Amino acid sequence: NAGVTQTPKFQVLKTGQSMTLQCAQDMNHEYMSWYRQDPGMGLRLIHYSVGAGITDQGEVPNGYNVSRSTTEDFPLRLLSAAPSQTSVYFCASGQQVSSYEQYFGPGTRLTVT
Amino acid sequence: DAKTTQPPSMDCAEGRAANLPCNHSTISGNEYVYWYRQIHSQGPQYIIHGLKNNETNEMASLIITEDRKSSTLILPHATLRDTAVYYCIVRVRGAAGNKLTFGGGTRVLVKP
Numbered sequence: 001n002a003g004v005t006q007t008p009k010f011q012v013l014k015t016g017q018s019m020t021l022q023c024a025q026d027m028n029h030e031y032m033s034w035y036r037q038d039p040g041m042g043l044r045l046i047h048y049s050v051g052a053g054i055t056d057q058g059e060v061p062n063g064y065n066v067s068r069s070t071t072e073d074f075p076l077r078l079l080s081a082a083p084s085q086t087s088v089y090f091c092a093s094g095q096q097v098s099s100y101e102q103y104f105g106p107g108t109r110l111t112v113t
Numbered sequence: 114d115a116k117t118t119q120p121p122s123m124d125c126a127e128g129r130a131a132n133l134p135c136n137h138s139t140i141s142g143n144e145y146v147y148w149y150r151q152i153h154s155q156g157p158q159y160i161i162h163g164l165k166n167n168e169t170n171e172m173a174s175l176i177i178t179e180d181r182k183s184s185t186l187i188l189p190h191a192t193l194r195d196t197a198v199y200y201c202i203v204r205v206r207g208a209a210g211n212k213l214t215f216g217g218g219t220r221v222l223v224k225p
Binding site for chain 1: 145155157158162200214215
């Protein structure tokens with residue numbers, strides 16, 4: 001049981017490039033989400049999903065797309081990277097929408113130059 | 114969601130209890146209090162939650178005042194590995210995708 005895994009751990013992009021951050025969980029959780037954390041700040045919700053085929057926006061969705069074709073995977077796509085998207089990205093999952101506890105992945109550190 | 118207020122930082126001696134306060138004076142009746150922590154560079158980790166009764170688990174205790182306007186997380190015997198940022202979050206369970214809103218948190222430094 002690996003929990004929540006994220007790849008890559010580190011990534012450097014040039015402005016305008018696109019890429020996909022991968023997130024997978026092996027706990028059969030319905031709920032998955034993406035957060036970003038800027039230096040010295042708390043986490044902000046980007047997008048979330050309450051089940052396969054269902055996604056919705058969080059606080060800071062602009063510049064990001066998500067899809068949920070399977071229960072296990074919830075990739076985050078950066079369409080055209082900007083320096084303002086330099087951040088640490090965390091993926092999280094919870095058993096259900098109503099679950100108290102969310103499990104977080106180890107994070108992806110993204111730098112956009 | 115109700116806003117929370119936490120001190121930005123606090124120190125604690127190893128082996129002693131750490132008491133972390135949180136004010137949530139605008140909390141409504143169906144909002145729970147959650148605590149998470151984030152050890153340097155890692156993803157946040159769930160600690161405990163409560164509605165109105167005091168709660169205890171293997172990690173910590175949560176004391177919620179009778180009027181529910183404030184709470185205290187207690188780490189009974191702090192260790193160096195408890196050095197982390199601790200987040201107090203108030204949230205309606207299950208609402209709108211169970212989103213967690215993380216504020217600034219309290220940076221706890223456990224000293225030998």
